[in-house]
Amino acid sequence: MEPFIPNLGIVYPPNPDDHMVEFEPIYNTVVDDSYPFLEKTFRYRFMRGLMHLGIFTIVFLVSPLRYGLRIEGRNILRSHRKLLKNGAMTVSNHIHRWDLLFVLQAVRYRLMYFPLWKEQLNGKDRDLIRLAGGIPVPSELSTIKCFNRAFDEIHEKKKWIHVYPESSRFDYFQPIRPFKKGVFTMGHRYNMPVIPMAFSYRKPSFPYTIMSFFRSILGKQELPMIILRIGEPLFFDTNLGRREAIQKMRKECHESIVRLAGITGNPYPAEGD
Numbered sequence: 724m725e726p727f728i729p730n731l732g733i734v735y736p737p738n739p740d741d742h743m744v745e746f747e748p749i750y751n752t753v754v755d756d757s758y759p760f761l762e763k764t765f766r767y768r769f770m771r772g773l774m775h776l777g778i779f780t781i782v783f784l785v786s787p788l789r790y791g792l793r794i795e796g797r798n799i800l801r802s803h804r805k806l807l808k809n810g811a812m813t814v815s816n817h818i819h820r821w822d823l824l825f826v827l828q829a830v831r832y833r834l835m836y837f838p839l840w841k842e843q844l845n846g847k848d849r850d851l852i853r854l855a856g857g858i859p860v861p862s863e864l865s866t867i868k869c870f871n872r873a874f875d876e877i878h879e880k881k882k883w884i885h886v887y888p889e890s891s892r893f894d895y896f897q898p899i900r901p902f903k904k905g906v907f908t909m910g911h912r913y914n915m916p917v918i919p920m921a922f923s924y925r926k927p928s929f930p931y932t933i934m935s936f937f938r939s940i941l942g943k944q945e946l947p948m949i950i951l952r953i954g955e956p957l958f959f960d961t962n963l964g965r966r967e968a969i970q971k972m973r974k975e976c977h978e979s980i981v982r983l984a985g986i987t988g989n990p991y992p993a994e995g996d
Contacts, residue, residue, distance in 0.1 A: 726923045726985040728897045729947040735893050739900035739991060742840070742891045752844040754861045760873035762853065771854045775827075775834055782821075783828050790821065791931040791948025794829045799953050800918075806956065807918075810881045812910045814976055815920040815951075816899050816984070817887040822922060823855060825951050826885055829920065836877050837885040838870075838906070860905075871912075878913045886910075888973070888995070895924065895947065899981045901995025907969045907976070911959050919954040919976050921983035952983040970994075 977993035
């Protein structure tokens with residue numbers, strides 16, 4: 724059975740890696756060699772822990788009610804607990820403002836890190852994004868070394884990393900867009916297990932329809948319920964050279980997420996660059 728495709732009247736950009744989410748820049752954050760890619764101050768660590776305490780309690784209760792979130796496949800993470808104890812890289816499509824919170828709910832009580840589009844540090848959510856674990860990807864090649872050092876340290880501490888290989892957010896989009904190879908280059912650098920995750924949708928049903936009723940009173944459109952499915956871990960082929968292993972992983976991960984989303988005849992290839 725084909726997955727439910729929401730019809731929300733959203734006009735998506737013609738290019739699958741364009742940014743459809745517009746925001747008003749209110750900061751002028753400079754990401755250069757002096758930028759603290761991996762913040763270590765006491766204030767940051769305290770506020771990061773406090774924010775995640777709120778996520779692990781309030782958000783985990785709210786997300787099934789507000790967005791109809793249902794998570795499938797958590798038993799896969801439990802069955803591979805020993806294999807994943809030294810860290811892993813989760814990979815998903817990017818379809819919602821809260822989808823990182825949904826991933827946190829799937830992996831349960833972990834503080835993750837993720838690469839992000841550096842322009843997001845100029846918006847109103849800058850501080851929240853940083854506390855969530857966002858590390859900006861610099862534009863200058865000379866600054867990439869700082870970005871890499873931050874993730875080197877994250878990996879050494881056996882922390883988990885989440886990536887969005889589609890590179891931009893398309894709200895409630897159904898097909899799986901092409902993947903950028905950069906995130907898999909990172910995964911190969913650390914030889915991390917890759918855990919595919921797919922967001923898809925289902926028709927609203929009780930008790931989520933209560934929320935839909937109140938949205939209609941406010942003149943807002945009914946939204947679909949969200950499903951997050953977790954797949955079996957994937958591993959880089961150590962018998963291949965670096966380039967070939969990265970290409971193979973990108974293809975396998977894309978196919979896995981398409982399959983987890985229940986899509987047949989996905990219109991996009993795995994390669995996005």
